[in-house]
Amino acid sequence: MKKSKYNVCVVGVGAVGIEMLRVLRQRNFPIGELRVLARRSREIEVDGQKYSVRTVSPEGFDGIDVALFAGTEGEKGAAVTYAKEAVKRGAVVIDNGADFRMDPDVPLVVPEVNAKDVKKHKGIIANPNCSTIQMVVALNPIHKKVGIKRIIVTTLQASSGAGKGAVEQLKTENAAIAAGGYENVHVNVERSLPQQLAYNVFPHIGSFVECDYTNEEWKLVKETHKIMHDNKIKISATTVRVPVRTGHSESVYIETGKPITPKKVRDLLSKAPGIIVMDDPKKNIYPMPKDAEGKDETFVGRIRCDCFVKNGLWLWVVADNLRKGAATNAVQIAEELIKY
Ligand SMILES: NC(=O)c1ccc[n+]([C@@H]2O[C@H](COP(=O)([O-])OP(=O)(O)OC[C@H]3O[C@@H](n4cnc5c(N)ncnc54)[C@H](OP(=O)(O)O)[C@@H]3O)[C@@H](O)[C@H]2O)c1
Numbered sequence: 517m518k519k520s521k522y523n524v525c526v527v528g529v530g531a532v533g534i535e536m537l538r539v540l541r542q543r544n545f546p547i548g549e550l551r552v553l554a555r556r557s558r559e560i561e562v563d564g565q566k567y568s569v570r571t572v573s574p575e576g577f578d579g580i581d582v583a584l585f586a587g588t589e590g591e592k593g594a595a596v597t598y599a600k601e602a603v604k605r606g607a608v609v610i611d612n613g614a615d616f617r618m619d620p621d622v623p624l625v626v627p628e629v630n631a632k633d634v635k636k637h638k639g640i641i642a643n644p645n646c647s648t649i650q651m652v653v654a655l656n657p658i659h660k661k662v663g664i665k666r667i668i669v670t671t672l673q674a675s676s677g678a679g680k681g682a683v684e685q686l687k688t689e690n691a692a693i694a695a696g697g698y699e700n701v702h703v704n705v706e707r708s709l710p711q712q713l714a715y716n717v718f719p720h721i722g723s724f725v726e727c728d729y730t731n732e733e734w735k736l737v738k739e740t741h742k743i744m745h746d747n748k749i750k751i752s753a754t755t756v757r758v759p760v761r762t763g764h765s766e767s768v769y770i771e772t773g774k775p776i777t778p779k780k781v782r783d784l785l786s787k788a789p790g791i792i793v794m795d796d797p798k799k800n801i802y803p804m805p806k807d808a809e810g811k812d813e814t815f816v817g818r819i820r821c822d823c824f825v826k827n828g829l830w831l832w833v834v835a836d837n838l839r840k841g842a843a844t845n846a847v848q849i850a851e852e853l854i855k856y
Contacts, residue, residue: 521548522854525580525607527594528587529554529569530680532612535843536586537562543847546854551576554587577602582610582850586842588679589613603639608853610641610846614731617642617739624742627848628790629656634852641849645732646841647671647755647764648739653814653840654833655770657788658781659744663773665827666750669736670767673721674760674805677837681708686759689714713759721755730755763805764841766833775827778819785816790840795819803834811836812844 524547526536533554540547541563552560553572560567570576572594577583583602587594595616599609616622623633624642629652634641644652655664675686685708692700693714701712711718722732736753758765776784786793794803795817803815814835822828835841 518854519546519548519581521546522581523547523549523551523579524582524584524850525551525553525577525602527553527572527583527585527598529560529567530586530588531676531683531838532679532842533586534560534562535838536584536846537565537567539839539843539847541565543844543851545847545850548581549579551580572598574598574601574605577605577607580605580607582853583607584846584850585609585611585613586846587613589615599640608637608639608641610643610849610853612643612842612846614645614735616640617644617735618742624739625849625852626652626743626845627852628653628788630743630745631852634849635856637853641853643842643846643849644739644743645735646677646835646837647673647732647766648736648743649841649845650764650814650833650835650837651736651766651768652740652743653788653790653835654768654785654816654831655740656744657784657791658770658772658776658829659746659749661784662776662827664749664770665773666771667740668752668769670754670756671721671736672717672756672758672760672765672767674758674762674764674837675709675713676762677764677841678709678721678757682713683761685709686713686761709757711757713757715759717756717758719754719756721757729753760805761809762836762838763808763834764837765803765805768831768833769822770829770831771825772827772829776829778821778829781819781829781831785819790814791816793817793819802832805834805836808834808836810839812839814840
């Protein structure tokens, strides 16, 4: 039923949950009561606003209309433990994690691409992975116009994409190197990532699964197929962690069905929702994570032809992984939900 205000809860106050509180406020989501739940109760402050965090429990979802989940994934994670309970108690769950994304009963939504899928929900709607969201925002207008047959993507993913522990690791490693030299980082730092991140990059996000790809790489394949409603696109991904605080970059290669010039792609993307084209390399204008941080749009640049392959094109795609890659997209889904 349409209401003027909705009772909302945010589960998890890590990197994404904090951004979720910020985005709800900035976008003036029509909130009646706001509940913030996590493993441990405490008081937190975000942009000068105080929030009381309560320990999550099944009863915590009573009376909630929209439950935004930003807890950790997997067996003991918030969504697996509480999402179905929240639905039973009357809430619609929007989950940031991977636990329900490929469930055929759960729509996987990027509002710029498949907003109408929200209507098919049976209680749970999934937010895609951060690296998938920005890629489909940039590619969907091209796919609609000329058809995309193939995608080869290499991601350069920021530390905050792996949560607050990874952000801390990068900070601590940088501080250790600044204080005691490069060797200091090997002895004095506790790691939440599989490798040292300061002064380093590594092609390993998630765990290695089928055909020696990581599960993060498979997310780019399977989630793109589901969101774009097209399983025929041939997709291959390499995901790389880089020592950036926030903002994922992607080097994306596509082969289209019909030809399209880089100029036409620029014009098309400039008019598409949620995209800012920054593409004037002679003036050193191209998207960078430091400029995307704190923004909700997906930034696209370096649009150029493959000089050797017919209908081959390159794009460079950047977005804030905590905002469009997580919190903003989730709140946009909630906005779509309350329209119906
Ligand atoms: N970071 C990104 O760029 C990004 C992008 C897209 C999607 N995601 C997904 O978003 C989710 C949150 O990621 P994050 O980066 O914010 O993680 P994070 O920084 O590690 O924070 C996790 C939060 O979840 C809470 N939590 C964990 N298990 C819980 C449980 N069983 N019940 C209730 N709360 C629980 C923790 O509570 P305490 O604080 O009390 O320990 C913490 O506040 C993950 O599923 C992640 O895969 C992240």
